[in-house]
Amino acid sequence: MQTPAAVDYVRATSVANAIALLNEHGEDARLLAGGHSLLPMMKLRLARPDILIDINDLDELRGIRVEGDELVLGAMVTHAEVLSSPILAEHYAIFREAEKVIADPIVRNKGTVGGSMCQADPSEDLSAVGAALKGSVVIQNATGTRTVPLREFHEGPYETKVADGEILTEVRFPIRPRAGSAYEKVERRVGDWPVCSAGAYVVVSGGVVTDVGIGLTAVGAEHFCAPEAEAFLIGKAPSEENLAAAAQLAADSCSPNADQRGPADYKQHLAMELTLRALRRAAASSQGA
Amino acid sequence: MEITITINGEQVTRDVEPRTLLVHFIREDAGLRGTHWGCDTSNCGTCTIWVDEKPVKSCTMLAAQADGHSVTTVEGLEKGGVLDPIQQGFIECHGLQCGFCTAGMMLTGRALLDENPHPSDDEIREAISGQICRCTGYKNIVKAIQWAADNPATSEVTA
Ligand SMILES: Cc1cc2nc3c(=O)[nH]c(=O)nc-3n(C[C@H](O)[C@H](O)[C@H](O)COP(=O)(O)OP(=O)(O)OC[C@H]3O[C@@H](n4cnc5c(N)ncnc54)[C@H](O)[C@@H]3O)c2cc1C
Ligand code: FES
Ligand code: FES
Numbered sequence: 001m002q003t004p005a006a007v008d009y010v011r012a013t014s015v016a017n018a019i020a021l022l023n024e025h026g027e028d029a030r031l032l033a034g035g036h037s038l039l040p041m042m043k044l045r046l047a048r049p050d051i052l053i054d055i056n057d058l059d060e061l062r063g064i065r066v067e068g069d070e071l072v073l074g075a076m077v078t079h080a081e082v083l084s085s086p087i088l089a090e091h092y093a094i095f096r097e098a099e100k101v102i103a104d105p106i107v108r109n110k111g112t113v114g115g116s117m118c119q120a121d122p123s124e125d126l127s128a129v130g131a132a133l134k135g136s137v138v139i140q141n142a143t144g145t146r147t148v149p150l151r152e153f154h155e156g157p158y159e160t161k162v163a164d165g166e167i168l169t170e171v172r173f174p175i176r177p178r179a180g181s182a183y184e185k186v187e188r189r190v191g192d193w194p195v196c197s198a199g200a201y202v203v204v205s206g207g208v209v210t211d212v213g214i215g216l217t218a219v220g221a222e223h224f225c226a227p228e229a230e231a232f233l234i235g236k237a238p239s240e241e242n243l244a245a246a247a248q249l250a251a252d253s254c255s256p257n258a259d260q261r262g263p264a265d266y267k268q269h270l271a272m273e274l275t276l277r278a279l280r281r282a283a284a285s286s287q288g289a
Numbered sequence: 290m291e292i293t294i295t296i297n298g299e300q301v302t303r304d305v306e307p308r309t310l311l312v313h314f315i316r317e318d319a320g321l322r323g324t325h326w327g328c329d330t331s332n333c334g335t336c337t338i339w340v341d342e343k344p345v346k347s348c349t350m351l352a353a354q355a356d357g358h359s360v361t362t363v364e365g366l367e368k369g370g371v372l373d374p375i376q377q378g379f380i381e382c383h384g385l386q387c388g389f390c391t392a393g394m395m396l397t398g399r400a401l402l403d404e405n406p407h408p409s410d411d412e413i414r415e416a417i418s419g420q421i422c423r424c425t426g427y428k429n430i431v432k433a434i435q436w437a438a439d440n441p442a443t444s445e446v447t448a
Contacts, residue, residue: 002329009290009307009353032354039310039349040330052307054354104419106337106344106397190418191332 004042008051015060015169019142021053023165031055031167033076033115036107061114061169064088071173075114083108091175093285094199097183098129104191114168117150122157123193123218129183130171131224132199132215138170145169151223176211179203180285184274188261194218195261196270198250202238202282209233209283214246219256219271226250226275238283247276292356296321297365307353311345312336314352315362323363323392334420337393338362344400346419363392366399374437375399384433386424393420398434407438 009032012018022029028050032038041047055061061076064085071091073082082088083099102125103111116126117137130150138147139162148161150171155161162168181201185194196219203211212233214226229250236242251272258264293302296319303318315324315338324347325335331349338347339361366373375398378384385391394417401408401416408416413431422430 003310003313004308006306007308009351032351035351035354036331036349039351042308043329052351056354104334105416106334106346106419107331107349109343109345110350 002043004039005045005048007042007049009054010051011054011057013057015058015140015167018053018055018058018167019140019165021051022167023142025051025053027164029053031118033112033118034078034110035115036103036111037115037119037121055167066175067172069175071175073113073171073173075112075117075168075170077113079103079108079111079113079116080105082113092133092173092179092181092201094129094132094181094183094201094282098125098185098197098199101183101185101187101194101197102126107191113171117153117171118160118162118168120154120158120160121193122220125183125185125194125197125217127154127224128197128199128215128217130173130215131221132181132213133173133201134213135171135173137168138172139166140169141166147172151225154223176201176203178205178286179211180282180287182278182281182285184277186270186274193261196256196267196274198271198274198278200275200278200282202233202279202286204238204283204286207237208235209238209242210235212279214250214275214279216250216254216271216275218261219254219267221250221254221271226253228253229275233279238279238287240280243279243283244276247272247279250275290353292353294319294352294355294357295359297361298359305352307351309352310348311338311340311350311352311355311360312347314355315347315360318352321362321364325389325392327389332419332421333390334397334417335390335393337396337420339396339400342400342403344397361396363395366395373399374440374442375402375434377440378433378436379430382429382433382436384425384429390420390422390424394422394430398430398437401434402438402441406441408434410435 030049032052032054061074088095135150179201183199185197199215229246254271256267327333327335331346336348
C-alpha cells in the first residue's frame with residue numbers, strides 16, 4: 001500500500017492567504033492543486049512536504065476568459081475544462097487536440113493547468129502547447145505580480161521560475177486571428193505520457209508563413225520549443241518541402257533520452273514526423289482548408 | 290483532523306490523519322467496501338467514485354480534500370431497493386466477470402449517461418478509457434452501458 005508520509009493540511013482562503021501560508025512555512029510547504037502529480041510523488045517519497053496548502057477553494061484561480069488580445073486561464077482550470085472550452089476551441093484547435101490525449105477523462109477532472117506548468121515534468125503535454133503558442137504565466141508573491149514568458153519559465157526538469165513564497169495565478173496566450181494550430185502525440189497506450197508530442201500554430205498570409213510557433217515535449221527540446229525551425233519558415237511558402245526541412249531542424253535541436261518509452265533515435269524520428277504533421281495541419285487550417 | 294464527508298447522502302464524521310487517502314476513508318472509516326483499490330497509482334480506475342458528481346480516482350485524493358463535499362460510491366447507485374439502470378445493464382449484458390473493476394465502471398457509465406443520455410460506443414470507450422478491466426475485453430461493458438441508455442427507467446426491484 002502506498003500512502004504519503006505524515007503531513008499537515010490546510011485550506012487557503014485566498015491567494016493572499018496562500019502566499020502568507022507559504023511564507024510562514026517556507027520550503028517545507030507545497031501547494032496542492034489537482035494533486036495528480038504531487039500525491040503520487042509523495043507516495044513514492046519523491047516529495048516530502050511537511051504541510052500541504054490546498055488551493056482548491058480559490059475561485060479567483062478559476063475560469064477561462066478573453067482579456068484584450070489574450071486568452072486567460074486561471075491556474076485552477078482543469079484539463080477537462082480546457083478540453084470542453086468553446087472559447088479556447090474558437091481560437092486554437094491545439095487545446096482540444098492536446099487535452100484529448102492528456103491522461104484519461106477521470107484524471108482530467110482533477111489535474112490543473114497551473115499544476116501541469118509547475119510540475120514541469122519533461123514530458124508534460126501542456127508545456128509543449130504553452131511553448132508553441134508563446135504563452136506566459138503570471139506569478140504572485142507578497143510584494144506583487146510578474147509575468148514570465150513560458151519559453152523562459154522552466155529552469156530544468158521539475159524546476160520553474162516559481163520561487164518559495166510564490167504562486168502561479170494565470171496562464172496567458174496571445175490571440176492570433178488567422179492562425180491554424182494542431183497537436184500530435186504518440187503514446188504507448190491510451191492515457192499514457194507521450195513518447196513524443198509536437199504542437200504548432202502557423203499563420204499563412206500572401207502565400208508565405210508570417211508567424212509560427214513550434215512546441216515539443218518528452219524529447220529534450222530546450223524550453224519545449226524549436227526557434228531555429230520557426231526562423232527558417234518565416235517568409236517561406238508552407239510547401240511540403242519547407243515544412244519537412246523545418247521539422248528536421250526541430251528534431252535536430254532535440255536531445256531525447258532512451259528509456260522504457262523507446263530508444264533515442266526513435267524519439268528523434270518522432271520529433272521530426274510529429275512536428276511535420278502538426279505544421280502541415282496548422283498551415284492548412286490557417287489557409288482555410 | 291476532524292472531517293465530515295457526505296457519502297451517499299449520509300454525513301460521515303471521523304478524526305483522520307491528513308495523509309489518509311479518500312479510498313481508505315471510504316473503505317475503512319466509512320466501511321463501504323464496494324469501492325475497490327488496486328494499482329494505487331491513478332492508472333487502473335477501480336477506485337473511481339464521484340466527488341460532487343464528478344468521477345475521481347479516490348486513491349489520488351486526500352480524504353481531507355473531500356471535507357465538506359459530497360461523495361457517491363457504488364452503494365449509492367441503488368435507490369430504495371431499486372437498482373440503477375446501469376447496474377441492471379451490467380446484469381443483463383454480463384458486463385462483469387470477477388467484478389473488480391465493476392464499481393468504478395458503473396459510476397463512470399452513470400456519469401456519462403447523465404451528461405450524454407445516448408452516447409456512441411466510441412464515446413463510452415473514451416469515457417472508460419481510464420479504467421482497466423482484465424476480464425471482459427470491454428465489449429460487454431460497452432453493451433451494459435448502452436443497455437442502461439436504452440432502458441433509462443426499467444430497473445427491477447431487487448430481492
Ligand atoms: C495516470 C496519469 C496520467 C497522466 N498523463 C499525462 C499525460 O499524458 N500528459 C501530461 O501532460 N500529463 C499527464 N498527467 C499529469 C497530469 O496532467 C497532472 O494533473 C498535472 O501534471 C499536475 O496537475 P495537478 O493540478 O494535479 O498538480 P499537483 O499535483 O497538485 O501539483 C503539481 C506541482 O505543482 C505545484 N503547484 C500546483 N499548482 C500551483 C500553482 N498554482 N502555483 C504554484 N505551484 C503550484 C504543486 O505544489 C506541486 O509541486 C498524468 C497524470 C496521471 C495521474
Ligand atoms: S487504485 Fe486508484 S486508480 Fe488504481
Ligand atoms: S470484471 Fe474482472 S477486471 Fe473487470
